[in-house]
Amino acid sequence: xxxxxxxxxxxxxxxxxxxxxxxxxxxxxxxxxxxxxxxxxxxxxxxxxxxxxxxxxxxxxxxxxxxxxxxxxxxxxxxxxxxxxxxxxxxxxxxxxxxxxxxxxxxxxxxxxxxxxxxxxxxxxxxxxxxxxxxxxxxxxxxxxxxxxxxxxxxxxxxxxxxxxxxxxxxxxxxxxxxxxxxxxxxxxxxxxxxxxxxxxxxxxxxxxxxxxxxxxxxxxxxxxxxxxxxxxxxxxxxxxxxxxxxxxxxxxxxxxxxxxxxxxxxxxxxxxxxxxxxxxxxxxxxxxxxxxxxxxxxxxxxxxxxxxxxxxxxxxxxxxxxxxxxxxxxxxxxxxxxxxxxxxxxxxxxxxxx
Amino acid sequence: xxxxxxxxxxxxxxxxxxxxxxxxxxxxxxxxxxxxxxxxxxxxxxxxxxxxxxxxxxxxxxxxxxxxxxxxxxxxxxxxxxxxxxxxxxxxxxxxxxxxxxxxxxxxxxxxxxxxxxxxxxxxxxxxxxxxxxxxxxxxxxxxxxxxxxxxxxxxxxxxxxxxxxxxxxxxxxxxxxxxxxxxxxxxxxxxxxxxxxxxxxxxxxxxxxxxxxxxxxxxxxxxxxxxxxxxxxxxxxxxxxxxxxxxxxxxxxxxxxxxxxxxxxxxxxxxxxxxxxxxxxxxxxxxxxxxxxxxxxxxxxxxxxxxxxxxxxxxxxxxxxxxxxxxxxxxxxxxxxxxxxxxxxxxxxxxxxx
Numbered sequence: 255x256x257x258x259x260x261x262x263x264x265x266x267x268x269x270x271x272x273x274x275x276x277x278x279x280x281x282x283x284x285x286x287x288x289x290x291x292x293x294x295x296x297x298x299x300x301x302x303x304x305x306x307x308x309x310x311x312x313x314x315x316x317x318x319x320x321x322x323x324x325x326x327x328x329x330x331x332x333x334x335x336x337x338x339x340x341x342x343x344x345x346x347x348x349x350x351x352x353x354x355x356x357x358x359x360x361x362x363x364x365x366x367x368x369x370x371x372x373x374x375x376x377x378x379x380x381x382x383x384x385x386x387x388x389x390x391x392x393x394x395x396x397x398x399x400x401x402x403x404x405x406x407x408x409x410x411x412x413x414x415x416x417x418x419x420x421x422x423x424x425x426x427x428x429x430x431x432x433x434x435x436x437x438x439x440x441x442x443x444x445x446x447x448x449x450x451x452x453x454x455x456x457x458x459x460x461x462x463x464x465x466x467x468x469x470x471x472x473x474x475x476x477x478x479x480x481x482x483x484x485x486x487x488x489x490x491x492x493x494x495x496x497x498x499x500x501x502x503x504x505x506x507x508x509x510x511x512x513x514x515x516x517x518x519x520x521x522x523x524x525x526x527x528x529x530x531x532x533x534x535x536x537x538x539x540x541x542x543x544x545x546x547x548x549x550x551x552x553x554x555x556x557x558x559x560x561x562x563x564x565x566x567x568x569x570x571x572x573x574x575x576x577x578x579x580x581x582x583x584x585x586x587x588x589x590x591x592x593x594x595x596x597x598x599x600x601x602x603x604x605x606x607x608x609x
Numbered sequence: 610x611x612x613x614x615x616x617x618x619x620x621x622x623x624x625x626x627x628x629x630x631x632x633x634x635x636x637x638x639x640x641x642x643x644x645x646x647x648x649x650x651x652x653x654x655x656x657x658x659x660x661x662x663x664x665x666x667x668x669x670x671x672x673x674x675x676x677x678x679x680x681x682x683x684x685x686x687x688x689x690x691x692x693x694x695x696x697x698x699x700x701x702x703x704x705x706x707x708x709x710x711x712x713x714x715x716x717x718x719x720x721x722x723x724x725x726x727x728x729x730x731x732x733x734x735x736x737x738x739x740x741x742x743x744x745x746x747x748x749x750x751x752x753x754x755x756x757x758x759x760x761x762x763x764x765x766x767x768x769x770x771x772x773x774x775x776x777x778x779x780x781x782x783x784x785x786x787x788x789x790x791x792x793x794x795x796x797x798x799x800x801x802x803x804x805x806x807x808x809x810x811x812x813x814x815x816x817x818x819x820x821x822x823x824x825x826x827x828x829x830x831x832x833x834x835x836x837x838x839x840x841x842x843x844x845x846x847x848x849x850x851x852x853x854x855x856x857x858x859x860x861x862x863x864x865x866x867x868x869x870x871x872x873x874x875x876x877x878x879x880x881x882x883x884x885x886x887x888x889x890x891x892x893x894x895x896x897x898x899x900x901x902x903x904x905x906x907x908x909x910x911x912x913x914x915x916x917x918x919x920x921x922x923x924x925x926x927x928x929x930x931x932x933x934x935x936x937x938x939x940x941x942x943x944x945x946x947x948x949x950x951x952x953x954x955x956x957x958x959x960x961x962x963x964x
Binding site for chain 1: 668852856871872873874885886889890891892893894895896897898899900901902903906
């Protein structure tokens with residue numbers, strides 16, 4: 255088999271202010287073909303097999319006027335550069351002693367067909383992806399047994415120190431991170447009561463099948479009252495994947511000294527209206543703690559924690575399977591379209607692009 | 610001298626929805642005269658000399674529909690009951706071995722001329738008020754060397770663990786609590802840089818005279834830019850006395866892992882418009898911590914900390930004086946009027962009512 259000498263790639267063509275677009279006059283992304291460089295020492299040539307789709311990617315492409323680059327936890331994507339994304343790929347050729355042709359790797363591959371990576375570059379984050387037990391698809395390294403599972407674990411266990419017997423609420427509970435929070439809370443931490451919040455009755459029933467005592471549909475007309483009833487005298491921990499109005503409601507449903515893991519605020523990624531926080535004074539009167547965190551801060555021990563997650567799966571404490579991911583077979587030309595599904599709220603579990 | 614047998618008292622007559630009123634058709638408070646009971650065992654009869662005025666009092670009188678009583682850190686004031694307030698008084702008669710006629714005491718005296726108190730009742734919180742060194746007025750027990758000084762100390766030192774060399778911003782910096790935060794940060798903790806935020810140029814110059822490196826007027830048209838410039842690459846600690854829009858601005862001016870002590874949110878006490886929090890995502894991306902606290906949680910060691918505050922005053926590390934309080938000589942009929950000055954934003958330091 256001859257090695258490829260060119261690669262197609264989706265580059266950032268313009269900074270979106272609202273929802274990104276492509277294939278129109280106001281394109282965010284553009285498809286280009288570039289020559290691949292010859293491999294230097296320590297480099298590997300990788301073919302992209304799967305791409306991870308993450309809301310955080312939206313933050314990397316906002317107009318410079320809307321972001322303060324030094325406040326982003328990873329640098330923004332520059333105009334003309336390939337759109338950044340984690341992925342899984344197959345090594346086609348290697349000038350690095352740690353990798354051989356045929357190896358499966360996780361890396362920051364970006365939206366490209368083929369990537370030449372310096373295997374020691376931290377920004378590339380190349381790690382071997384060994385086969386998973388029980389016939390689990392390796393795509394779970396991009397989700398439940400990768401970034402999203404680790405986000406759930408660190409947020410719940412380390413950031414807010416959730417303990418056995420505590421009462422927990424999780425928003426975005428049918429999402430990639432939220433569905434793992436629900437399971438880690440019930441199956442690993444031993445929370446006594448876990449309430450999920452999701453965007454449809456169908457998602458809610460799925461979250462309950464994962465072990466949540468209850469899951470509430472935030473689109474229901476009675477949501478605010480349902481949440482108050484479900485929280486009773488208040489909960490100890492709120493794992494917040496969404497920010498905005500649901501966070502505001504939750505401020506009024508925490509116990510004294512309750513802890514909130516601030517993991518995401520997807521409702522403001524695309525410049526939508528920002529709603530007032532009516533219950534903010536509860537932070538003071540109820541002595542609440544809101545703690546923001548980024549999974550990247552914990553990556554030094556990621557391999558160890560992935561081992562714990564895989565162990566919990568083997569012991570039946572966490573269920574990982576097809577229901578934890580939506581793998582979308584995608585033509586290279588359609589990569590942005592699959593990614594945009596993130597913002598339609600219709601996915602169950604981790605959204606993975608399969609090339 | 611014959612002992613009084615009756616007392617006038619201001620009672621809560623109706624729950625205000627906006628700013629409280631009195632002496633109009635929509636009265637919040639009403640003046641009544643009640644008989645005083647004879648002293649039982651352990652009780653003392655106290656004449657009110659000074660009353661403490663605190664924004665938190667507003668929260669105790671909101672309509673039941675607007676508050677969730679179990680979420681208040683002290684119970685609401687009931688209709689027909691005397692308005693609750695801390696104060697300083699003189700013991701006129703005692704059936705309690707720990708107090709004698711003539712003693713000066715701190716207690717929850719309420720808006721009354723004379724109070725019969727059970728000296729052992731935690732709700733009354735009766736403590737002897739010994740003379741202060743250096744000719745300092747005992748009224749400072751209601752402010753700089755009492756609740757507000759303790760609030761400043763615990764928020765800064767215990768809640769967010771401010772350390773020597775850190776950069777600190779304080780809002781409400783000309784207020785009773787804020788002016789102590791500025792001084793404790795610079796004089797006791799050893800912060801390298803302290804920026805105050807206050808509501809007039811005059812207040813700002815006073816805050817700078819207390820040791821702040823800079824004080825910014827939030828009413829200035831250039832405030833947002835001034836704050837950004839003053840914060841440079843971000844600050845470690847924000848002591849938040851106000852919530853609302855200034856908190857929102859500060860979210861964008863914190864260092865990674867910055868800590869915010871959430872002490873107050875005066876802008877929403879009177880039902881004013883709640884503004885959106887545009888920079889909330891910085892809580893996640895900058896891994897910020899927002900920690901609400903209530904000084905009452907720390908009262909077990911209050912006497913010890915008051916001793917440290919008095920010591921810092923004696924060593925010249927903290928300056929306490931007339932500038933830390935506004936003592937308003939007030940006819941009993943005008944107690945609500947003096948209290949309402951809290952919400953006009955015109956006071957410097959602790960607002961004390963002198964009867």
